[in-house]
Amino acid sequence: MTQPVRIAQLSCGPEYSGIQHEIDEAAREVGGEIFFPDVALKDIRRDFDKFGLDVRSPDLKLAIARAIALVEGRVEADAVFIATCFRCAEAAIVRNELRRYINEHSRLPVVSYSFTERTTSGTLLTRMEALTTIARRRALLARETQKGLTLGLDSGSATTKAVVMRDNKIIGTGWQPTTEVLKSANEVIAHALAEAGVTRDEIQAVGTTGYGRFLVGKEINADLIQEELTVNSKGAVYLAGRQHGPATVIDIGGMDNKAISVMDGIPGVFTMGGICAGASGRFLEMTAKRLGVEITELGPLSMKGMGGRVPMNSYCIVFGTQSLVNALAAGSTREDVAAAACHSVAEQVYEQQLQEVDIKEPVIMVGGTSLIEGLVFAMGELLQTKIVVPPYSQYIGAVGSALLASGFIKDD
Amino acid sequence: MVKVFIYPATSLILSDMVARFGHTPLSSAIAIRERIQTAGLESPPLQITPEEPKKGLKWAAVEVPAGVRGRMSLYGPMIEAAEAAIIINDADLAFGCMGCARTNELIKFLVHQKDIPKLELNYPKNEDEGVKFVAAIKRFLTGLGAAK
Numbered sequence: 001m002t003q004p005v006r007i008a009q010l011s012c013g014p015e016y017s018g019i020q021h022e023i024d025e026a027a028r029e030v031g032g033e034i035f036f037p038d039v040a041l042k043d044i045r046r047d048f049d050k051f052g053l054d055v056r057s058p059d060l061k062l063a064i065a066r067a068i069a070l071v072e073g074r075v076e077a078d079a080v081f082i083a084t085c086f087r088c089a090e091a092a093i094v095r096n097e098l099r100r101y102i103n104e105h106s107r108l109p110v111v112s113y114s115f116t117e118r119t120t121s122g123t124l125l126t127r128m129e130a131l132t133t134i135a136r137r138r139a140l141l142a143r144e145t146q147k148g149l150t151l152g153l154d155s156g157s158a159t160t161k162a163v164v165m166r167d168n169k170i171i172g173t174g175w176q177p178t179t180e181v182l183k184s185a186n187e188v189i190a191h192a193l194a195e196a197g198v199t200r201d202e203i204q205a206v207g208t209t210g211y212g213r214f215l216v217g218k219e220i221n222a223d224l225i226q227e228e229l230t231v232n233s234k235g236a237v238y239l240a241g242r243q244h245g246p247a248t249v250i251d252i253g254g255m256d257n258k259a260i261s262v263m264d265g266i267p268g269v270f271t272m273g274g275i276c277a278g279a280s281g282r283f284l285e286m287t288a289k290r291l292g293v294e295i296t297e298l299g300p301l302s303m304k305g306m307g308g309r310v311p312m313n314s315y316c317i318v319f320g321t322q323s324l325v326n327a328l329a330a331g332s333t334r335e336d337v338a339a340a341a342c343h344s345v346a347e348q349v350y351e352q353q354l355q356e357v358d359i360k361e362p363v364i365m366v367g368g369t370s371l372i373e374g375l376v377f378a379m380g381e382l383l384q385t386k387i388v389v390p391p392y393s394q395y396i397g398a399v400g401s402a403l404l405a406s407g408f409i410k411d412d
Numbered sequence: 413m414v415k416v417f418i419y420p421a422t423s424l425i426l427s428d429m430v431a432r433f434g435h436t437p438l439s440s441a442i443a444i445r446e447r448i449q450t451a452g453l454e455s456p457p458l459q460i461t462p463e464e465p466k467k468g469l470k471w472a473a474v475e476v477p478a479g480v481r482g483r484m485s486l487y488g489p490m491i492e493a494a495e496a497a498i499i500i501n502d503a504d505l506a507f508g509c510m511g512c513a514r515t516n517e518l519i520k521f522l523v524h525q526k527d528i529p530k531l532e533l534n535y536p537k538n539e540d541e542g543v544k545f546v547a548a549i550k551r552f553l554t555g556l557g558a559a560k
Binding site: 009011012013014015016017018019020036038039040041044045055056057058059060062085086087088090091115116117118 | 445446447448449450451452453455456460461462463464465466475476477478479480481482483486505506509510511512513514
């Protein structure tokens with residue numbers, strides 16, 4: 001039996017929020033095991049002083065002592081999960097500093113999360129899976145070239161994508177909005193296979209990722225079923241030709257956003273989520289619909305506008321749409337409104353998520369929204385850097401899956 | 413016999429003193445161990461569920477962190493039932509410790525608001541202070557008995 005991945009929990013408040021069992025359950029579902037690094041009372045007093053962050057909550061002092069015990073190797077772990085109460089400013093500071101401290105002083109993958117009493121194991125599952133994947137599959141994630149003939153499928157919340165790769169080249173693609181998960185998957189696979197001119201039987205290995213990865217993976221007998229945090233990171237640095245050294249991957253998706261700090265293609269720190277839909281690709285879809293253009297036309301339209309002329313910065317998709325409607329009613333041009341919508345989404349992601357990872361260049365944007373050039377431009381302005389959008393960026397999860405799946409080819 | 417709320421509510425020593433003087437301690441009385449292997453310093457002995465933070469809405473609004481509200485679902489009723497209170501400030505972790513500073517602030521505030529006999533002391537830093545500390549608690553608890 002495989003040993004569980006030992007995930008050290010540094011936290012404040014999960015038990016009294018009634019969600020500790022949800023954390024345990026999420027870890028268990030992906031072959032992980034939550035544990036609390038054993039420290040002595042005297043360690044807490046000493047290490048808290050040493051760390052130098054003068055917080056008042058004793059459980060945060062305990063979290064600091066535990067982080068130091070992990071970094072100094074007094075307690076062994078495979079990964080770290082940092083969790084504190086949502087809306088606690090003191091805890092947010094500690095969470096951020098511990099995440100940074102562990103990332104800088106160890107090779108342990110870290111994910112941080114702020115919870116409420118409504119947090120469920122389902123919410124935490126992908127994050128926990130990414131932690132266990134990084135701990136278990138470092139060798140697989142180190143793969144830099146695709147070999148043989150493989151198929152990658154990304155069953156996303158908004159769209160389903162497939163690619164066929166042969167000897168490090170993409171030879172077929174398929175894409176469509178996700179409706180029925182299996183039907184959409186079968187159709188994009190058929191399209192990618194037809195474009196590649198190969199049959200399903202010729203495919204040597206298959207990988208799946210995205211929300212529907214388990215369902216589709218089981219259906220198509222995938223060799224690799226892996227969450228999108230590690231797969232997209234790998235796909236991003238592979239397609240951008242930045243497999244060595246640091247990088248930051250941003251994926252603004254239909255349902256959630258991912259910001260991943262990567263070193264040599266392996267995620268170190270990542271956040272996943274998005275408080276509200278005002279910071280998602282869904283808001284841009286709604287904007288395009290309201291402006292009467294295809295989503296593919298929103299990018300060029302926004303590049304002709306001046307976003308600063310239209311006030312729009314809501315976390316909430318409903319309030320954001322109100323701003324949009326009000327601006328149009330007040331006579332704003334479609335171009336300005338399109339630019340404002342792109343800036344608004346970029347700003348929400350910047351404020352809510354990018355503060356949780358260390359931005360290191362190159363910054364790579366992937367996913368379908370990376371094709372909306374107004375959004376990429378706005379993010380570049382906010383981060384004061386030139387954003388890299390690799391070719392096939394909308395197929396990032398499928399490419400990552402096809403690349404990693406080649407590690408499962410029998411004679412490889 | 414008087415119901416005495418103690419802070420830190422986890423202090424076994426304080427809880428024991430209250431009981432020895434014939435009163436009822438209102439506390440969670442969890443032993444703070446030399447080695448901490450649980451999620452928090454005062455991991456709850458009860459089965460706290462996501463319902464507890466909702467019950468805690470009686471004492472703290474929804475924008476207050478869930479951990480504070482979950483704790484208040486436990487300590488709020490104790491404070492309401494309290495007929496006297498002992499508050500020890502800046503206590504050593506080993507004396508009794510409650511993990512969340514924001515909850516601690518709220519608990520102390522609510523106790524201060526109540527019109528009940530209260531004793532508020534700083535945790536002793538040396539033997540002399542320790543003797544005076546115990547004597548003050550003894551006097552307070554004895555006086556409560558007389559008042560009854």
